[in-house]
Amino acid sequence: MDTIVPRKSRKNKYLLIGLPLFLLAAYVVFSSVTKKRGLDVKKGEITIKTVENAYFEDFIVFQAKVEPLNSMLLNVIEGGSIQEIFVGNGDFVQKGQPLARLYNPNTELGYMTQETSMIEQINNLNKVKLDLRNQELNLAKDLVAIEHDYLDAKSLYELNEKLFKEQILSKNEWEKTQENFRFQKERKNIIQQSIQKEKQANQIQIAQINQSQAIMQKSLSILRNNKKNFLVTAPLAGRLSSFEPVLGKNYVAGESIGKIDVMKGYKLLADVDEFYLEKVSQGQKGEIEYKGEMIPVTVSKVIPEVKNGRFQVELNFMSTEKLDLRQGLSFGVRLMLSEKSKSIVLPKGSFYEDTSGKWIFIVEGDKAVRKEISLGRENPLYYEVLGGLKAGDKAVTSSYKDYKEIEILNFK
Incomplete structure (x- = not known):
């Protein structure tokens, strides 16, 4: 009798072969993923x-240039074209020294017209004052004549009173004397009151005229001073810088033609990146290297206006030692923002x-x-x-x- 032999499952065979391959592939994938x-x-x-x-x-480091401690801009007060130039850029000048002259015929003609008009108005006011004075003088003359008539009437009244009492003067004449004396007395009082009121009114009017004349004289003085503004003069003593006016060139009022540097000390002026605007403040300390030595400086002013991504900082030298500096020199500033x-x-x-x-x-x-x-x-x-x-x-x-x-x- 034949024995039945059971057939092996191919499924198990494939499983035994595929499992190691799957594990190997999984390891390769895992290694590729996790490997750095x-x-x-x-x-x-x-x-x-x-x-x-x-x-x-x-700290931060930035470049700063040497500038005079104090400077003043030279601005054209009255616009016009440059007619004359008396000094050159870099010259030392004294206060009040002429620097340049401008010419503007239209403005000068306008000044002459205004000056003539003001002088005419002042003369007219003087004439009004003179008329008021003459009016007072005439009233004073009238009062003298009235006083004279009053005194005559008074003397006649006193004389006729005695004659009437002695029955030498008639009653009719006495009554005429009384009436004339009463008239002269009232006339005198009325004229005196009128003159007093007239004087008070004149005094008020003259005071107003004097006030108007004072204002006009002040305006005239300003006008005449303005005529002098065509001559540009040095407002203080110092050295001219950026002074480059051109003959014949027209400058408008308020335009700068240079500046005067007061040669009494120096400061540093720097443009700093706007990133540090909130970090830089007045009083912060820094230092620069000068001739192999570290010179301390301090922030004196921060100008927060940002232009082209930068803002300006002014620094003063803390050292009392006189430094032989020159305008325009550049230094690297090391500015401390916090303590060590x-x-x-x-x-x-x-x-x-x-x-x-x-x-x-x-x-x-x-x-x-x-x-x-x-x-x-x-x-x-x-x-x-x-x-x-x-x-x-x-x-x-x-x-x-x-x-x-x-x-x-x-x-x-």
């Missing part, structure tokens, strides 16, 4: 700096442009590994390290332009 991407680089082509534990200074503080610092490098300070390559033996970091303040030399690095770490600080997707740098 590396790149071989020459060590000599990169820059490696050491993280330090040192004093961090928050102990901190972990990383030397600056091009890597920041590609990482924004969020990660960096740290050297570990013959390779450099990507690591997350946190940076704080910065100065022209260092970044302040807030986390991710410790003193003694060596970091790649050169450009990361080709390493943005790389996690390990292998040194060759």
